[in-house]
Amino acid sequence: MARIAGVNLPKEKRIEVALTAIYGIGRQVSKKILQELKINLNTKVKDLTEAEVGKLREHIGKMATEGDLRRKVSMDIKRLQDIGSYRGFRHRRRLPVRGQRTKTNARTKKGKRVAIAGKKIAAK
Numbered sequence: 001m002a003r004i005a006g007v008n009l010p011k012e013k014r015i016e017v018a019l020t021a022i023y024g025i026g027r028q029v030s031k032k033i034l035q036e037l038k039i040n041l042n043t044k045v046k047d048l049t050e051a052e053v054g055k056l057r058e059h060i061g062k063m064a065t066e067g068d069l070r071r072k073v074s075m076d077i078k079r080l081q082d083i084g085s086y087r088g089f090r091h092r093r094r095l096p097v098r099g100q101r102t103k104t105n106a107r108t109k110k111g112k113r114v115a116i117a118g119k120k121i122a123a124k
Helices: 015-021 027-036 050-061 066-083 086-092
Strands: none
Touching: 015 027, 027 050, 066 086
C-alpha cells in the first residue's frame, strides 16, 4: 500500500484517481503530476514500483497538501472574519458566502428547518 503525504492510497484504483484521495489534489493536478513524472495514468497503485512511489512522494512533498492546506484555508477564513469583511461575516454566521440566494435554498448551510406545531384555538 502506497502512503503519500500521510494518506494511504487505495490499492485497486488507478493512480490518477487514487491521488485524489489526498486533500488538495484533484483530477487535473493528479494528471499533471503523473505526466511530469512520466508515470502511466492507468497504472494501478499496487503495481507501482518503489522508485515511482518515491518520485511521487518527493514531488507531492513540495506542494501544500493535507494539514498545511487545511490550516492555510482556515487561517484565510479567520483573516476575513478579523478584518470584518462581508465574506468573513457570512462565514461567521454560517451562511452562503458567494452570493447565493437564501430565501428558498441554502438548506445545507442553514440547516434543516424545525417545524413548529400549529396551536389549536381553544373553543369558547
